[in-house]
Amino acid sequence: MAGTSAESGQSRRPSAPSLAVIGAGVAGCALAAGLRRGGWDGPIDLWEAGRGPGGRAATRRSRQDAGWHLDHGAPLLNLLEDPEPDLVAPLLQGGWIVPWREPAAALQADGTLGPAEADPLLGGSLYRGHQGMDDLCRGLLALAQGPPASLTGHYGTLVRHLAVRPEEGWRLADANGAVLGEADWLVLTGTLLAHPRAMERFGWSEVPLQRAAEGLGDGALEAALAALASMEMETRTNLMLTIEPAAAARWLALPFRLLSFDGQAQRRWGLRRLSIQPLADGRCGVVAHGVTADEAPAMAALEGAVAGALEPWLGEWASGGDGLAGVSQRQLMHWGAAFPVAPGLPPAAMVCPASRVAFCGDFIAGPGFGRIEGALRSAQALAGRLLALLLLLCLSLGGPALATAAGAVPYRCDGDLLLATSDNGAVDAPGIPNSAAGTVPGATVLLEWRQLRLQLPRTNNAGPPSYTDGLWWWSLEDPQQPRFLHRRGAIERFSCQAIAAAAPPADGR
Numbered sequence: 468m469a470g471t472s473a474e475s476g477q478s479r480r481p482s483a484p485s486l487a488v489i490g491a492g493v494a495g496c497a498l499a500a501g502l503r504r505g506g507w508d509g510p511i512d513l514w515e516a517g518r519g520p521g522g523r524a525a526t527r528r529s530r531q532d533a534g535w536h537l538d539h540g541a542p543l544l545n546l547l548e549d550p551e552p553d554l555v556a557p558l559l560q561g562g563w564i565v566p567w568r569e570p571a572a573a574l575q576a577d578g579t580l581g582p583a584e585a586d587p588l589l590g591g592s593l594y595r596g597h598q599g600m601d602d603l604c605r606g607l608l609a610l611a612q613g614p615p616a617s618l619t620g621h622y623g624t625l626v627r628h629l630a631v632r633p634e635e636g637w638r639l640a641d642a643n644g645a646v647l648g649e650a651d652w653l654v655l656t657g658t659l660l661a662h663p664r665a666m667e668r669f670g671w672s673e674v675p676l677q678r679a680a681e682g683l684g685d686g687a688l689e690a691a692l693a694a695l696a697s698m699e700m701e702t703r704t705n706l707m708l709t710i711e712p713a714a715a716a717r718w719l720a721l722p723f724r725l726l727s728f729d730g731q732a733q734r735r736w737g738l739r740r741l742s743i744q745p746l747a748d749g750r751c752g753v754v755a756h757g758v759t760a761d762e763a764p765a766m767a768a769l770e771g772a773v774a775g776a777l778e779p780w781l782g783e784w785a786s787g788g789d790g791l792a793g794v795s796q797r798q799l800m801h802w803g804a805a806f807p808v809a810p811g812l813p814p815a816a817m818v819c820p821a822s823r824v825a826f827c828g829d830f831i832a833g834p835g836f837g838r839i840e841g842a843l844r845s846a847q848a849l850a851g852r853l854l855a856l857l858l859l860l861c862l863s864l865g866g867p868a869l870a871t872a873a874g875a876v877p878y879r880c881d882g883d884l885l886l887a888t889s890d891n892g893a894v895d896a897p898g899i900p901n902s903a904a905g906t907v908p909g910a911t912v913l914l915e916w917r918q919l920r921l922q923l924p925r926t927n928n929a930g931p932p933s934y935t936d937g938l939w940w941w942s943l944e945d946p947q948q949p950r951f952l953h954r955r956g957a958i959e960r961f962s963c964q965a966i967a968a969a970a971p972p973a974d975g976r
């Protein structure tokens with residue numbers, strides 16, 4: 468499959484199947500990271516309409532004012548389900564995300580404060596990006612780095628048209644029809660190209676993926692498109708305020724950095740949440756999340772609502788004549804598709820192998836739906852399923868993208884791809900030749916997992932094959948769930964499952 472680099476306009480011919488991932492939000496970046504950590508070295512192109520990574524978990528920054536930045540979408544992420552998504556630990560280790568330890572409260576309609584835990588966006592383990600929420604996606608992209616030129620981000624680029632030719636793969640084009648790139652696989656991490664709302668909102672004449680799918684005869688893709696087309700989205704309008712240092716001191720002394728409004732308080736003030744974000748130079752940003760409305764509320768109405776709700780704490784600072792005192796900058800952000808409405812796209816519909824289309828994002832049904840947790844979990848699930856499919860495709864093409872020999876069996880072990888290549892001949896495992904002094908090794912298994920390449924000799928134990936070098940142990944009493952152990956003082960046990968190509972995951976993710 469030929470791919471076209473948007474920067475150079477030149478054609479390249481990668482030896483491994485290529486992926487075009489539409490969207491560099493949490494799901495797109497996490498998918499790239501998950502594929503890399505699973506051993507995929509093939510080319511991944513991220514196509515993003517925004518100026519940088521982040522999507523709805525982006526940070527708005529200013530070219531003129533280096534000290535100004537606001538998390539204008541999600542101000543934090545919360546994990547409600549166990550175990551945590553695999554990528555959370557390396558993100559914490561790399562310092563990209565940190566635990567969120569700010570005070571939070573819930574405002575009730577009578578103006579009193581209560582505990583905030585009832586808010587589904589504030590339960591469980593809370594984290595934020597280290598220096599803004601966009602650090603989450605930056606960290607994921609750092610984890611997604613592979614061989615040179617294997618990950619390319621194309622920012623400020625709206626993909627408008629899609630076309631597919633069965634033998635040649637997917638072609639992406641801009642609004643003028645100019646070709647942006649080509650790829651074997653297309654992954655959508657947002658619904659824009661598959662949902663009729665773009666026809667109403669931008670006057671598009673068709674739903675791009677629906678148009679491209681016509682004539683493919685892929686029932687799985689048609690079913691996914693039908694489910695996506697019926698999905699509803701909640702809108703949000705957020706007011707962003709920048710508060711000068713003298714007034715900011717009052718805001719920063721409030722007993723909450725995040726204030727959620729309970730149901731009745733939402734009806735009284737027309738607000739869902741307030742997020743107070745300190746800036747380095749004594750200023751602070753305030754983001755007020757308005758309630759869903761068909762008509763976007765006016766800036767002055769939102770600011771009046773903030774002043775009214777905070778009057779008990781801010782006193783005279785709550786109203787400075789035309790609005791709140793000390794405000795140096797006001798902006799509105801309208802999110803046309805802020806939150807998907809349940810039930811979402813069933814996990815079984817995430818992969819359409821016949822047309823080489825896949826989906827991930829917070830719109831996939833399951834744990835974390837409509838939140839960053841769902842974007843991470845769906846990307847992790849899709850990475851696992853694509854790895855199995857890409858491995859098969861790669862082997863059929865004879866490509867080297869997964870450094871493996873024919874006959875490798877894929878497993879998922881503690882969240883990461885493991886390739887097991889057993890060799891019953893009197894030869895060394897491929898890639899580790901050792902016939903020193905004329906020795907002839909026996910049957911072995913080569914395990915490739917994370918950064919490890921282990922060649923384990925077959926034990927003499929009767930029954931199903933088992934392999935060990937005294938430190939590592941691999942045995943196949945249950946070929947679907949091999950035993951994989953490591954002796955390091957105590958015995959460490961890794962949970963392994965065989966990867967069934969294109970099969971929906973058992974847990975719905």
Ligand SMILES: Cc1cc2nc3c(=O)[nH]c(=O)nc-3n(C[C@H](O)[C@H](O)[C@H](O)COP(=O)(O)OP(=O)(O)OC[C@H]3O[C@@H](n4cnc5c(N)ncnc54)[C@H](O)[C@@H]3O)c2cc1C
Nearest residue numbers: 490492493494516522523540541626657828829838839842
């Ligand atoms: C105001 C607000 C507050 C929120 N608060 C929270 C919270 O407190 N906690 C929480 O967990 N979640 C929160 N969320 C939800 C959270 O932001 C999302 O669940 C999460 O960011 C979704 O990530 P994603 O990658 O699935 O989708 P997105 O972030 O939407 O990423 C998809 C990306 O694809 C790009 N894209 C789409 N189509 C195209 C195209 N044709 N061409 C190029 N690029 C394209 C988009 O620009 C976008 O960047 C909030 C959301 C909003 C709007």
